[in-house]
Amino acid sequence: MAAKRSGGQSKQSERKVPPPSGPEPRSEQPLSLERIVATAVELLDSEGIDGLKMRRLADCLGAGAMSLYWHVGNKEEVFDLALDSVLAYRGPVPIDASQDWRGEVVHMLKDWRAGMLRHPWSAALLPRRALGPNILARLELLSSTLSRAGVADADLNVAIWSLWNYVIGATTTRASFDLSDDDRAAAQQRLTSLSQHYPTIERSRLLLDNDWDGAFSKGLDFLLDGLVPKQ
Amino acid sequence: MAAKRSGGQSKQSERKVPPPSGPEPRSEQPLSLERIVATAVELLDSEGIDGLKMRRLADCLGAGAMSLYWHVGNKEEVFDLALDSVLAYRGPVPIDASQDWRGEVVHMLKDWRAGMLRHPWSAALLPRRALGPNILARLELLSSTLSRAGVADADLNVAIWSLWNYVIGATTTRASFDLSDDDRAAAQQRLTSLSQHYPTIERSRLLLDNDWDGAFSKGLDFLLDGLVPKQ
DNA sequence: GATTGACTCGTACAGTGTACGATGCGAGTT
DNA sequence: AACTCGCATCGTACACTGTACGAGTCAATC
Numbered sequence: 348m349a350a351k352r353s354g355g356q357s358k359q360s361e362r363k364v365p366p367p368s369g370p371e372p373r374s375e376q377p378l379s380l381e382r383i384v385a386t387a388v389e390l391l392d393s394e395g396i397d398g399l400k401m402r403r404l405a406d407c408l409g410a411g412a413m414s415l416y417w418h419v420g421n422k423e424e425v426f427d428l429a430l431d432s433v434l435a436y437r438g439p440v441p442i443d444a445s446q447d448w449r450g451e452v453v454h455m456l457k458d459w460r461a462g463m464l465r466h467p468w469s470a471a472l473l474p475r476r477a478l479g480p481n482i483l484a485r486l487e488l489l490s491s492t493l494s495r496a497g498v499a500d501a502d503l504n505v506a507i508w509s510l511w512n513y514v515i516g517a518t519t520t521r522a523s524f525d526l527s528d529d530d531r532a533a534a535q536q537r538l539t540s541l542s543q544h545y546p547t548i549e550r551s552r553l554l555l556d557n558d559w560d561g562a563f564s565k566g567l568d569f570l571l572d573g574l575v576p577k578q
Numbered sequence: 579m580a581a582k583r584s585g586g587q588s589k590q591s592e593r594k595v596p597p598p599s600g601p602e603p604r605s606e607q608p609l610s611l612e613r614i615v616a617t618a619v620e621l622l623d624s625e626g627i628d629g630l631k632m633r634r635l636a637d638c639l640g641a642g643a644m645s646l647y648w649h650v651g652n653k654e655e656v657f658d659l660a661l662d663s664v665l666a667y668r669g670p671v672p673i674d675a676s677q678d679w680r681g682e683v684v685h686m687l688k689d690w691r692a693g694m695l696r697h698p699w700s701a702a703l704l705p706r707r708a709l710g711p712n713i714l715a716r717l718e719l720l721s722s723t724l725s726r727a728g729v730a731d732a733d734l735n736v737a738i739w740s741l742w743n744y745v746i747g748a749t750t751t752r753a754s755f756d757l758s759d760d761d762r763a764a765a766q767q768r769l770t771s772l773s774q775h776y777p778t779i780e781r782s783r784l785l786l787d788n789d790w791d792g793a794f795s796k797g798l799d800f801l802l803d804g805l806v807p808k809q
Numbered sequence: 810g811a812t813t814g815a816c817t818c819g820t821a822c823a824g825t826g827t828a829c830g831a832t833g834c835g836a837g838t839t
Numbered sequence: 840a841a842c843t844c845g846c847a848t849c850g851t852a853c854a855c856t857g858t859a860c861g862a863g864t865c866a867a868t869c
Contacts, residue, residue, distance in 0.1 A: 487778055507782065509797035519705040546718075565733075569740060569801065
Protein backbone atom coordinates (compact mmCIF):
# COMPACT_ATOMS: atom_id res chain seq x y z
CA MET A 348 0.00 0.00 0.00
CA ALA A 349 1.17 3.50 -0.71
CA ALA A 350 0.43 6.57 -2.70
CA LYS A 351 0.40 7.18 -6.42
CA ARG A 352 1.86 10.09 -8.34
CA SER A 353 5.52 10.57 -8.97
CA GLY A 354 6.62 13.35 -6.67
CA GLY A 355 6.56 16.47 -8.77
CA GLN A 356 8.25 19.42 -7.07
CA SER A 357 8.55 21.85 -9.96
CA LYS A 358 11.12 24.63 -10.07
CA GLN A 359 10.52 28.04 -8.58
CA SER A 360 12.09 29.82 -5.62
CA GLU A 361 11.65 32.96 -3.55
CA ARG A 362 11.56 36.25 -5.39
CA LYS A 363 12.50 39.79 -4.57
CA VAL A 364 9.48 41.85 -3.62
CA PRO A 365 8.70 44.68 -6.03
CA PRO A 366 9.79 47.85 -4.18
CA PRO A 367 7.12 48.01 -1.44
CA SER A 368 4.62 50.40 -2.96
CA GLY A 369 1.48 49.66 -0.98
CA PRO A 370 -1.16 47.22 -2.22
CA GLU A 371 -0.54 46.56 -5.89
CA PRO A 372 -3.29 47.60 -8.30
CA ARG A 373 -4.37 43.94 -8.25
CA SER A 374 -3.38 41.18 -10.62
CA GLU A 375 0.14 42.48 -11.17
CA GLN A 376 1.84 40.72 -8.30
CA PRO A 377 4.05 37.89 -9.54
CA LEU A 378 2.90 34.35 -9.94
CA SER A 379 3.64 31.92 -7.13
CA LEU A 380 2.66 28.43 -6.12
CA GLU A 381 0.59 29.80 -3.26
CA ARG A 382 -1.35 32.16 -5.50
CA ILE A 383 -1.89 29.45 -8.05
CA VAL A 384 -3.19 26.95 -5.54
CA ALA A 385 -5.39 29.51 -3.80
CA THR A 386 -6.92 30.60 -7.07
CA ALA A 387 -7.39 27.03 -8.17
CA VAL A 388 -9.35 26.35 -5.00
CA GLU A 389 -11.53 29.40 -5.63
CA LEU A 390 -12.14 28.27 -9.16
CA LEU A 391 -12.95 24.74 -8.10
CA ASP A 392 -15.35 26.06 -5.49
CA SER A 393 -17.19 28.22 -7.96
CA GLU A 394 -17.02 26.20 -11.15
CA GLY A 395 -16.61 22.63 -10.04
CA ILE A 396 -14.11 20.04 -11.06
CA ASP A 397 -14.66 20.43 -14.77
CA GLY A 398 -14.48 24.19 -14.51
CA LEU A 399 -10.77 24.18 -13.80
CA LYS A 400 -9.01 24.76 -17.10
CA MET A 401 -5.42 25.86 -17.28
CA ARG A 402 -6.26 28.80 -19.50
CA ARG A 403 -9.04 29.96 -17.23
CA LEU A 404 -6.86 29.60 -14.15
CA ALA A 405 -4.15 31.66 -15.81
CA ASP A 406 -6.68 34.30 -16.77
CA CYS A 407 -7.87 34.61 -13.17
CA LEU A 408 -4.26 35.13 -12.18
CA GLY A 409 -3.69 37.73 -14.86
CA ALA A 410 -1.06 35.54 -16.47
CA GLY A 411 -0.49 33.66 -19.67
CA ALA A 412 -1.55 30.06 -19.74
CA MET A 413 1.92 28.64 -20.13
CA SER A 414 3.31 30.64 -17.26
CA LEU A 415 1.67 28.22 -14.87
CA TYR A 416 3.89 25.44 -16.08
CA TRP A 417 6.90 27.08 -14.58
CA HIS A 418 5.48 26.54 -11.10
CA VAL A 419 3.61 23.34 -11.72
CA GLY A 420 4.40 20.18 -13.63
CA ASN A 421 0.98 19.59 -15.08
CA LYS A 422 -2.70 19.93 -14.35
CA GLU A 423 -2.77 16.86 -12.14
CA GLU A 424 -0.35 18.53 -9.79
CA VAL A 425 -2.69 21.48 -9.46
CA PHE A 426 -5.37 19.07 -8.31
CA ASP A 427 -3.03 17.42 -5.82
CA LEU A 428 -1.99 20.72 -4.31
CA ALA A 429 -5.52 22.11 -4.18
CA LEU A 430 -6.70 18.98 -2.43
CA ASP A 431 -4.09 18.91 0.26
CA SER A 432 -4.36 22.64 0.85
CA VAL A 433 -7.95 22.13 1.85
CA LEU A 434 -7.28 19.40 4.37
CA ALA A 435 -5.19 21.23 6.95
CA TYR A 436 -6.25 20.47 10.53
CA ARG A 437 -5.67 22.75 13.47
CA GLY A 438 -6.81 20.27 16.06
CA PRO A 439 -9.54 20.59 18.66
CA VAL A 440 -9.74 23.28 21.28
CA PRO A 441 -6.90 22.13 23.53
CA ILE A 442 -8.92 22.30 26.72
CA ASP A 443 -10.07 18.72 26.97
CA ALA A 444 -6.70 17.46 25.87
CA SER A 445 -5.99 13.77 26.01
CA GLN A 446 -8.82 12.86 28.37
CA ASP A 447 -11.57 12.19 25.92
CA TRP A 448 -10.03 10.18 23.12
CA ARG A 449 -13.37 9.42 21.57
CA GLY A 450 -14.30 13.07 21.47
CA GLU A 451 -11.02 13.86 19.78
CA VAL A 452 -11.50 11.25 17.11
CA VAL A 453 -15.05 12.31 16.43
CA HIS A 454 -14.04 15.95 16.31
CA MET A 455 -11.27 15.34 13.82
CA LEU A 456 -13.35 13.17 11.57
CA LYS A 457 -16.29 15.53 11.60
CA ASP A 458 -13.96 18.38 10.81
CA TRP A 459 -12.49 16.32 8.00
CA ARG A 460 -15.86 15.70 6.51
CA ALA A 461 -16.97 19.29 7.01
CA GLY A 462 -13.88 20.61 5.31
CA MET A 463 -14.41 18.41 2.30
CA LEU A 464 -18.05 19.33 2.03
CA ARG A 465 -17.09 22.98 2.07
CA HIS A 466 -15.19 22.13 -1.11
CA PRO A 467 -17.24 19.35 -2.63
CA TRP A 468 -14.82 18.74 -5.48
CA SER A 469 -12.28 17.54 -2.94
CA ALA A 470 -14.32 14.45 -2.18
CA ALA A 471 -14.23 13.33 -5.78
CA LEU A 472 -10.51 14.02 -5.90
CA LEU A 473 -9.36 12.33 -2.73
CA PRO A 474 -9.42 8.68 -3.74
CA ARG A 475 -7.30 9.24 -6.79
CA ARG A 476 -4.58 11.33 -5.21
CA ALA A 477 -1.42 10.97 -3.24
CA LEU A 478 -1.40 11.20 0.51
CA GLY A 479 -0.31 14.77 1.07
CA PRO A 480 1.23 15.93 4.33
CA ASN A 481 -2.06 17.19 5.72
CA ILE A 482 -3.74 13.87 5.17
CA LEU A 483 -0.86 11.96 6.67
CA ALA A 484 -0.95 14.27 9.68
CA ARG A 485 -4.58 13.45 10.22
CA LEU A 486 -3.91 9.75 9.94
CA GLU A 487 -1.08 10.04 12.42
CA LEU A 488 -3.30 11.86 14.87
CA LEU A 489 -5.93 9.19 14.42
CA SER A 490 -3.42 6.41 14.95
CA SER A 491 -1.92 7.81 18.10
CA THR A 492 -5.28 8.66 19.61
CA LEU A 493 -6.66 5.21 19.01
CA SER A 494 -3.48 3.67 20.29
CA ARG A 495 -3.83 5.69 23.49
CA ALA A 496 -7.42 4.54 23.68
CA GLY A 497 -6.24 1.00 23.99
CA VAL A 498 -6.48 -0.38 20.48
CA ALA A 499 -3.86 -3.09 20.11
CA ASP A 500 -1.15 -2.51 17.54
CA ALA A 501 -2.39 -5.53 15.64
CA ASP A 502 -5.82 -3.96 15.27
CA LEU A 503 -4.65 -0.43 14.64
CA ASN A 504 -4.37 -1.00 10.94
CA VAL A 505 -7.92 -2.22 10.61
CA ALA A 506 -9.27 0.49 12.86
CA ILE A 507 -7.68 3.29 10.91
CA TRP A 508 -8.72 1.98 7.55
CA SER A 509 -12.25 1.38 8.76
CA LEU A 510 -12.58 4.97 9.86
CA TRP A 511 -10.91 6.19 6.71
CA ASN A 512 -13.27 4.13 4.61
CA TYR A 513 -16.23 5.46 6.49
CA VAL A 514 -15.23 9.09 6.12
CA ILE A 515 -14.29 8.76 2.47
CA GLY A 516 -17.45 6.90 1.62
CA ALA A 517 -19.63 9.33 3.50
CA THR A 518 -18.13 12.45 1.99
CA THR A 519 -17.95 11.28 -1.58
CA THR A 520 -21.51 10.08 -1.37
CA ARG A 521 -22.76 13.23 0.23
CA ALA A 522 -20.88 15.44 -2.18
CA SER A 523 -22.30 13.74 -5.25
CA PHE A 524 -25.83 13.34 -3.94
CA ASP A 525 -26.34 16.94 -2.99
CA LEU A 526 -29.22 17.81 -5.21
CA SER A 527 -31.53 20.64 -5.92
CA ASP A 528 -35.07 20.34 -4.65
CA ASP A 529 -36.27 19.65 -8.17
CA ASP A 530 -33.87 16.77 -8.51
CA ARG A 531 -34.96 15.41 -5.17
CA ALA A 532 -38.61 15.60 -6.12
CA ALA A 533 -37.94 13.80 -9.39
CA ALA A 534 -35.97 11.11 -7.61
CA GLN A 535 -38.71 10.64 -5.05
CA GLN A 536 -41.25 10.17 -7.80
CA ARG A 537 -39.06 7.73 -9.66
CA LEU A 538 -38.47 5.71 -6.52
CA THR A 539 -42.10 5.47 -5.45
CA SER A 540 -42.98 4.39 -8.95
CA LEU A 541 -40.61 1.48 -8.41
CA SER A 542 -41.63 0.89 -4.84
CA GLN A 543 -42.83 -2.62 -5.41
CA HIS A 544 -39.29 -3.56 -6.31
CA TYR A 545 -37.68 -1.77 -3.42
CA PRO A 546 -40.16 -1.82 -0.53
CA THR A 547 -37.66 -1.73 2.30
CA ILE A 548 -35.70 1.09 0.77
CA GLU A 549 -38.85 3.09 0.61
CA ARG A 550 -39.88 2.24 4.15
CA SER A 551 -36.53 3.34 5.48
CA ARG A 552 -36.80 6.59 3.54
CA LEU A 553 -33.26 5.88 2.46
CA LEU A 554 -33.09 8.41 -0.31
CA LEU A 555 -35.43 10.95 1.14
CA ASP A 556 -34.11 11.57 4.60
CA ASN A 557 -32.01 14.67 4.49
CA ASP A 558 -30.25 14.43 7.81
CA TRP A 559 -26.82 13.65 6.47
CA ASP A 560 -25.04 15.10 9.47
CA GLY A 561 -27.01 13.08 11.94
CA ALA A 562 -26.56 9.91 9.94
CA PHE A 563 -22.84 10.49 9.80
CA SER A 564 -22.59 10.97 13.55
CA LYS A 565 -24.71 7.98 14.43
CA GLY A 566 -22.92 5.68 12.03
CA LEU A 567 -19.59 6.85 13.34
CA ASP A 568 -20.72 6.05 16.86
CA PHE A 569 -21.72 2.57 15.81
CA LEU A 570 -18.40 2.01 14.16
CA LEU A 571 -16.47 3.23 17.17
CA ASP A 572 -18.61 1.02 19.38
CA GLY A 573 -17.48 -1.91 17.31
CA LEU A 574 -13.84 -0.88 17.22
CA VAL A 575 -13.48 -0.08 20.90
CA PRO A 576 -16.22 -1.84 22.84
CA LYS A 577 -17.29 0.14 25.87
CA GLN A 578 -15.69 -1.66 28.76
CA MET B 579 -31.14 12.52 -1.45
CA ALA B 580 -31.38 10.88 -4.81
CA ALA B 581 -29.51 10.25 -8.01
CA LYS B 582 -28.04 12.63 -10.53
CA ARG B 583 -28.16 12.46 -14.29
CA SER B 584 -31.20 13.21 -16.35
CA GLY B 585 -32.57 9.88 -17.55
CA GLY B 586 -31.21 9.41 -21.04
CA GLN B 587 -32.84 6.49 -22.83
CA SER B 588 -31.60 7.03 -26.36
CA LYS B 589 -33.40 5.75 -29.44
CA GLN B 590 -32.80 2.29 -30.81
CA SER B 591 -35.03 -0.78 -31.02
CA GLU B 592 -34.83 -4.41 -32.00
CA ARG B 593 -33.50 -5.20 -35.44
CA LYS B 594 -34.06 -7.95 -37.92
CA VAL B 595 -31.28 -10.48 -37.81
CA PRO B 596 -29.27 -10.64 -41.01
CA PRO B 597 -30.41 -13.94 -42.63
CA PRO B 598 -28.86 -16.44 -40.20
CA SER B 599 -25.58 -17.26 -41.90
CA GLY B 600 -23.57 -18.80 -39.12
CA PRO B 601 -21.13 -16.78 -37.01
CA GLU B 602 -20.39 -13.55 -38.82
CA PRO B 603 -16.80 -12.92 -39.89
CA ARG B 604 -16.47 -10.78 -36.73
CA SER B 605 -16.98 -7.08 -36.43
CA GLU B 606 -19.75 -7.00 -38.99
CA GLN B 607 -22.69 -7.72 -36.69
CA PRO B 608 -24.75 -4.60 -36.15
CA LEU B 609 -24.22 -2.16 -33.35
CA SER B 610 -26.37 -2.53 -30.26
CA LEU B 611 -26.50 -1.13 -26.78
CA GLU B 612 -25.40 -4.47 -25.37
CA ARG B 613 -22.37 -4.70 -27.63
CA ILE B 614 -21.45 -1.13 -26.91
CA VAL B 615 -21.63 -1.55 -23.16
CA ALA B 616 -19.79 -4.86 -23.21
CA THR B 617 -17.00 -3.43 -25.32
CA ALA B 618 -16.83 -0.34 -23.15
CA VAL B 619 -16.30 -2.56 -20.13
CA GLU B 620 -13.54 -4.46 -21.91
CA LEU B 621 -11.89 -1.21 -22.88
CA LEU B 622 -12.17 0.19 -19.39
CA ASP B 623 -10.69 -2.99 -17.99
CA SER B 624 -7.71 -2.89 -20.29
CA GLU B 625 -7.07 0.83 -20.68
CA GLY B 626 -8.52 2.41 -17.58
CA ILE B 627 -10.90 5.27 -17.20
CA ASP B 628 -8.95 7.66 -19.39
CA GLY B 629 -8.56 5.01 -22.06
CA LEU B 630 -12.20 5.11 -23.02
CA LYS B 631 -12.51 7.44 -26.00
CA MET B 632 -15.52 7.44 -28.24
CA ARG B 633 -13.42 6.99 -31.35
CA ARG B 634 -11.50 4.11 -29.85
CA LEU B 635 -14.67 2.45 -28.64
CA ALA B 636 -16.16 2.75 -32.09
CA ASP B 637 -13.01 1.30 -33.64
CA CYS B 638 -13.18 -1.72 -31.36
CA LEU B 639 -16.74 -2.23 -32.53
CA GLY B 640 -15.80 -1.87 -36.18
CA ALA B 641 -18.00 1.18 -36.48
CA GLY B 642 -17.71 4.87 -37.14
CA ALA B 643 -17.38 7.12 -34.16
CA MET B 644 -20.66 8.90 -34.65
CA SER B 645 -22.63 5.69 -34.97
CA LEU B 646 -22.43 5.27 -31.24
CA TYR B 647 -24.52 8.35 -30.73
CA TRP B 648 -27.54 6.67 -32.19
CA HIS B 649 -27.60 4.23 -29.29
CA VAL B 650 -26.24 6.47 -26.59
CA GLY B 651 -26.83 10.09 -25.69
CA ASN B 652 -23.29 10.97 -24.79
CA LYS B 653 -20.14 9.62 -23.24
CA GLU B 654 -21.44 10.00 -19.70
CA GLU B 655 -24.20 7.58 -20.48
CA VAL B 656 -21.65 5.01 -21.57
CA PHE B 657 -20.04 5.31 -18.15
CA ASP B 658 -23.38 4.95 -16.38
CA LEU B 659 -24.29 1.83 -18.32
CA ALA B 660 -20.88 0.24 -17.95
CA LEU B 661 -20.96 0.81 -14.22
CA ASP B 662 -24.35 -0.69 -13.57
CA SER B 663 -23.65 -3.61 -15.87
CA VAL B 664 -20.80 -4.60 -13.61
CA LEU B 665 -22.80 -4.56 -10.40
CA ALA B 666 -25.32 -7.32 -10.99
CA TYR B 667 -25.72 -9.64 -8.02
CA ARG B 668 -26.92 -13.20 -8.20
CA GLY B 669 -27.23 -13.69 -4.47
CA PRO B 670 -25.58 -16.27 -2.24
CA VAL B 671 -25.88 -19.99 -2.65
CA PRO B 672 -29.46 -20.45 -1.49
CA ILE B 673 -28.66 -23.26 0.93
CA ASP B 674 -28.30 -21.29 4.13
CA ALA B 675 -31.25 -19.11 3.22
CA SER B 676 -32.55 -16.66 5.75
CA GLN B 677 -30.96 -18.24 8.80
CA ASP B 678 -27.66 -16.48 8.85
CA TRP B 679 -28.44 -12.83 8.16
CA ARG B 680 -24.94 -11.73 9.04
CA GLY B 681 -23.44 -14.21 6.61
CA GLU B 682 -25.72 -12.93 3.88
CA VAL B 683 -24.77 -9.34 4.46
CA VAL B 684 -21.09 -10.13 4.55
CA HIS B 685 -21.38 -12.25 1.43
CA MET B 686 -23.14 -9.57 -0.53
CA LEU B 687 -20.80 -6.82 0.53
CA LYS B 688 -17.70 -8.88 -0.16
CA ASP B 689 -19.10 -9.77 -3.55
CA TRP B 690 -19.80 -6.12 -4.17
CA ARG B 691 -16.26 -5.17 -3.35
CA ALA B 692 -14.82 -8.06 -5.32
CA GLY B 693 -16.84 -7.14 -8.37
CA MET B 694 -15.66 -3.60 -8.28
CA LEU B 695 -12.07 -4.59 -7.81
CA ARG B 696 -12.34 -6.84 -10.82
CA HIS B 697 -13.11 -3.63 -12.70
CA PRO B 698 -11.16 -1.02 -10.77
CA TRP B 699 -12.46 1.88 -12.83
CA SER B 700 -15.92 1.21 -11.41
CA ALA B 701 -14.84 2.34 -7.97
CA ALA B 702 -13.84 5.74 -9.23
CA LEU B 703 -17.09 5.99 -11.17
CA LEU B 704 -19.56 4.95 -8.52
CA PRO B 705 -19.79 8.06 -6.39
CA ARG B 706 -20.51 10.31 -9.32
CA ARG B 707 -23.22 8.24 -10.93
CA ALA B 708 -26.87 7.53 -10.67
CA LEU B 709 -28.18 4.62 -8.68
CA GLY B 710 -28.80 2.05 -11.37
CA PRO B 711 -31.17 -0.85 -10.89
CA ASN B 712 -28.42 -3.25 -9.85
CA ILE B 713 -27.24 -0.95 -7.12
CA LEU B 714 -30.75 -0.34 -5.88
CA ALA B 715 -31.36 -4.07 -5.80
CA ARG B 716 -28.33 -4.55 -3.59
CA LEU B 717 -29.47 -1.80 -1.26
CA GLU B 718 -32.91 -3.36 -1.06
CA LEU B 719 -31.41 -6.72 -0.20
CA LEU B 720 -29.28 -5.09 2.44
CA SER B 721 -32.25 -3.26 3.90
CA SER B 722 -34.50 -6.24 4.15
CA THR B 723 -31.81 -8.47 5.58
CA LEU B 724 -30.90 -5.99 8.27
CA SER B 725 -34.54 -5.41 9.02
CA ARG B 726 -35.01 -9.14 9.48
CA ALA B 727 -31.98 -9.14 11.72
CA GLY B 728 -33.76 -6.84 14.10
CA VAL B 729 -32.52 -3.40 13.17
CA ALA B 730 -35.23 -0.91 14.03
CA ASP B 731 -36.72 1.06 11.19
CA ALA B 732 -35.43 4.22 12.77
CA ASP B 733 -31.87 2.91 12.61
CA LEU B 734 -32.13 1.25 9.23
CA ASN B 735 -31.19 4.39 7.42
CA VAL B 736 -28.01 4.85 9.40
CA ALA B 737 -27.11 1.19 9.17
CA ILE B 738 -27.41 1.06 5.41
CA TRP B 739 -25.48 4.23 4.82
CA SER B 740 -22.77 3.14 7.21
CA LEU B 741 -22.25 -0.07 5.32
CA TRP B 742 -22.47 1.72 2.00
CA ASN B 743 -19.89 4.24 3.16
CA TYR B 744 -17.62 1.48 4.32
CA VAL B 745 -17.80 -0.45 1.07
CA ILE B 746 -17.43 2.61 -1.13
CA GLY B 747 -14.53 3.93 0.88
CA ALA B 748 -12.78 0.60 0.95
CA THR B 749 -13.11 -0.09 -2.75
CA THR B 750 -12.21 3.35 -4.00
CA THR B 751 -9.21 3.39 -1.72
CA ARG B 752 -8.11 -0.07 -2.67
CA ALA B 753 -8.61 0.57 -6.36
CA SER B 754 -6.50 3.71 -6.37
CA PHE B 755 -3.79 2.41 -4.07
CA ASP B 756 -3.07 -0.72 -6.00
CA LEU B 757 0.51 -0.15 -6.91
CA SER B 758 3.34 -1.84 -8.63
CA ASP B 759 6.10 -3.19 -6.43
CA ASP B 760 8.33 -0.35 -7.50
CA ASP B 761 5.77 2.20 -6.42
CA ARG B 762 5.37 0.43 -3.12
CA ALA B 763 9.09 0.40 -2.51
CA ALA B 764 9.33 4.09 -3.30
CA ALA B 765 6.45 4.88 -0.99
CA GLN B 766 7.98 2.83 1.79
CA GLN B 767 11.22 4.73 1.46
CA ARG B 768 9.47 8.08 1.43
CA LEU B 769 7.50 7.19 4.51
CA THR B 770 10.41 5.96 6.58
CA SER B 771 12.30 9.10 5.69
CA LEU B 772 9.44 11.00 7.31
CA SER B 773 9.02 8.58 10.16
CA GLN B 774 9.75 11.11 12.85
CA HIS B 775 6.65 12.97 11.80
CA TYR B 776 4.42 9.93 11.58
CA PRO B 777 5.68 7.44 14.16
CA THR B 778 2.39 5.71 14.84
CA ILE B 779 1.60 5.30 11.17
CA GLU B 780 4.89 3.59 10.73
CA ARG B 781 4.44 1.39 13.75
CA SER B 782 1.06 0.24 12.52
CA ARG B 783 2.54 -0.52 9.11
CA LEU B 784 -0.45 1.35 7.74
CA LEU B 785 0.78 1.75 4.23
CA LEU B 786 2.85 -1.38 4.02
CA ASP B 787 0.51 -4.12 5.08
CA ASN B 788 -0.87 -5.70 1.98
CA ASP B 789 -3.70 -7.70 3.46
CA TRP B 790 -6.51 -5.64 2.01
CA ASP B 791 -8.98 -8.49 2.04
CA GLY B 792 -8.38 -9.31 5.66
CA ALA B 793 -8.60 -5.70 6.69
CA PHE B 794 -11.87 -5.34 4.85
CA SER B 795 -13.36 -8.38 6.57
CA LYS B 796 -12.24 -7.44 10.03
CA GLY B 797 -13.39 -3.86 9.72
CA LEU B 798 -16.73 -5.04 8.42
CA ASP B 799 -17.06 -7.30 11.43
CA PHE B 800 -16.35 -4.41 13.76
CA LEU B 801 -18.91 -2.27 12.03
CA LEU B 802 -21.55 -4.97 12.18
CA ASP B 803 -20.73 -5.51 15.85
CA GLY B 804 -21.52 -1.87 16.41
CA LEU B 805 -24.67 -1.89 14.32
CA VAL B 806 -26.17 -5.08 15.71
CA PRO B 807 -24.63 -5.82 19.10
CA LYS B 808 -24.39 -9.52 19.73
CA GLN B 809 -27.18 -10.21 22.18
C1' DG C 810 -41.71 3.58 -57.71
C1' DA C 811 -42.08 6.60 -53.73
C1' DT C 812 -41.90 7.24 -48.91
C1' DT C 813 -40.49 6.49 -44.44
C1' DG C 814 -37.81 5.51 -40.55
C1' DA C 815 -33.94 3.08 -38.48
C1' DC C 816 -29.30 3.32 -38.64
C1' DT C 817 -24.44 4.59 -40.15
C1' DC C 818 -20.65 7.64 -40.76
C1' DG C 819 -17.45 11.61 -42.89
C1' DT C 820 -16.56 16.10 -42.03
C1' DA C 821 -16.05 19.95 -39.22
C1' DC C 822 -15.66 22.69 -35.06
C1' DA C 823 -14.69 24.46 -30.63
C1' DG C 824 -12.38 23.36 -27.21
C1' DT C 825 -8.45 20.86 -24.27
C1' DG C 826 -3.52 20.10 -22.16
C1' DT C 827 0.92 21.17 -23.07
C1' DA C 828 5.76 21.07 -26.09
C1' DC C 829 8.67 24.35 -27.85
C1' DG C 830 11.14 28.34 -28.39
C1' DA C 831 11.45 33.35 -28.09
C1' DT C 832 11.59 36.96 -24.91
C1' DG C 833 12.34 39.91 -20.83
C1' DC C 834 14.70 40.87 -16.62
C1' DG C 835 17.77 41.47 -12.64
C1' DA C 836 22.14 40.25 -10.70
C1' DG C 837 26.92 38.97 -10.99
C1' DT C 838 31.27 39.06 -13.23
C1' DT C 839 34.71 41.06 -15.86
C1' DA D 840 30.06 49.18 -19.69
C1' DA D 841 29.22 44.80 -21.81
C1' DC D 842 28.73 40.06 -20.95
C1' DT D 843 26.54 36.07 -19.37
C1' DC D 844 23.20 33.35 -16.89
C1' DG D 845 19.13 31.66 -14.43
C1' DC D 846 14.48 32.75 -13.33
C1' DA D 847 10.17 33.68 -15.12
C1' DT D 848 6.72 34.80 -18.67
C1' DC D 849 4.07 33.98 -22.69
C1' DG D 850 2.56 33.38 -28.01
C1' DT D 851 2.16 29.97 -31.14
C1' DA D 852 1.34 25.46 -32.56
C1' DC D 853 -0.06 20.63 -32.32
C1' DA D 854 -2.38 16.49 -31.33
C1' DC D 855 -6.39 14.97 -29.56
C1' DT D 856 -10.99 15.29 -27.45
C1' DG D 857 -16.48 15.08 -27.56
C1' DT D 858 -19.97 15.78 -30.55
C1' DA D 859 -23.27 18.87 -33.99
C1' DC D 860 -24.70 18.47 -38.49
C1' DG D 861 -26.21 16.56 -42.45
C1' DA D 862 -25.72 13.35 -46.11
C1' DG D 863 -25.86 8.61 -47.03
C1' DT D 864 -27.62 3.41 -46.97
C1' DC D 865 -31.05 0.01 -46.82
C1' DA D 866 -35.33 -2.65 -45.67
C1' DA D 867 -40.13 -2.45 -45.01
C1' DT D 868 -44.37 -0.34 -46.29
C1' DC D 869 -47.62 2.03 -49.12
